[in-house]
Amino acid sequence: MSSAAPSHRLQHLALTLLLLYPLLLLAAYWRQQSWLSALAALDLISLLLLGGLWRGRVLAWVAWLVAGIGTLLLLRRGQAEIALLLVPVAINAGMAGFFGRTLVGDRRPLVARAILAFEGAQRLAQPGVAAYARSLTWAWTLLLGLQALVMLACAVLAQPGGILARLGLGAPLAVPERWALWYLHLGGFAVIALFSVAEFAWRHWHLRHLPHEAPRTYFAKIVRNWRHVLHDGAGSD
Incomplete structure (x- = not known):
C-alpha cells in the first residue's frame, strides 16, 4: 500500500468532518434539538483532535473522551x-x-x-x-x-x-x-x-x-x- 494512502484517507475524513459541521450547526438551530447541538460539538472536537486520534496518541484520545463525556452529560441535562x-x-x-x-x-x-x-x-x-x-x-x-x-x-x-x-x-x-x-x-x-x-x-x-x-x-x-x-x-x- 502506498504511504500516501493513509494521508489521503485522513484528508478526506478531515474534509468530511469540516463540511458536516456547518450542516449540523444549521440543523441544530433550525430544529432546536439538543442532540444535534451535541453532535455538532463532537464533530468539531473530533476535527480538532483528528491528527492525534489518527496516530493513536493517548493525550488526544483522553481529550476526546473527556470532551465527549462532558458533552453527553450536558445533553442529559438539556444543556448541550x-x-x-x-x-x-x-x-x-x-x-x-x-x-x-x-x-x-x-x-x-x-x-x-x-x-x-x-x-x-x-x-x-x-x-x-x-x-x-x-x-x-x-x-x-x-x-x-x-x-x-x-x-x-x-x-x-x-x-x-x-x-x-x-x-x-x-x-x-x-x-x-x-x-x-x-x-x-x-x-x-x-x-x-x-x-x-x-x-x-x-x-x-x-x-x-x-x-x-x-x-x-x-x-x-x-x-x-x-x-x-x-x-x-x-x-x-
Missing part, C-alpha cells in the same frame, strides 16, 4: 448548547497556546517553522526574516488569546441563550444572542481570515527588500508542506 458555545473558545485558546509555546526557551517560533517548511532555510536566513517570524508568532498568540477571551464573554453573557442564562443566573452585561452567536461561529473566524490577508500584504511591504513568490506558488507550497509546520524542521520542496 453550552458545549457548542464553548467549542470556538477552545479552538482559539488552543491555537493561541500552540503559537505561544513555540516562543518559550530555545524553541523555534511557529511562523519560523512555517517559513522553513514552505520556503526553506535560505529564506529564513535572509535579513529581517527571522525577527519578523518571531514578531508575527507573538502577534498570532495575542490575537488568538484575546479572541478566546472575547468569545468566552460572548458565550457567557449572551441573552437569552448564553451560559449564565441557561444556568438561571443573572448577567452583569447582556450581549444580544444574535450577535454573540454570529461572532462565535462566523465572525471570529472572519477576523482570522482578515488578519491573514492583511499580514500577507504587510509582509510584502515590510520585507520589500526581498523577492516574493507569486501568491499561487506560495499557497501551493503551503498545501504540500503544511504538515512539516508541526515539527521543528524543514520540508520545503
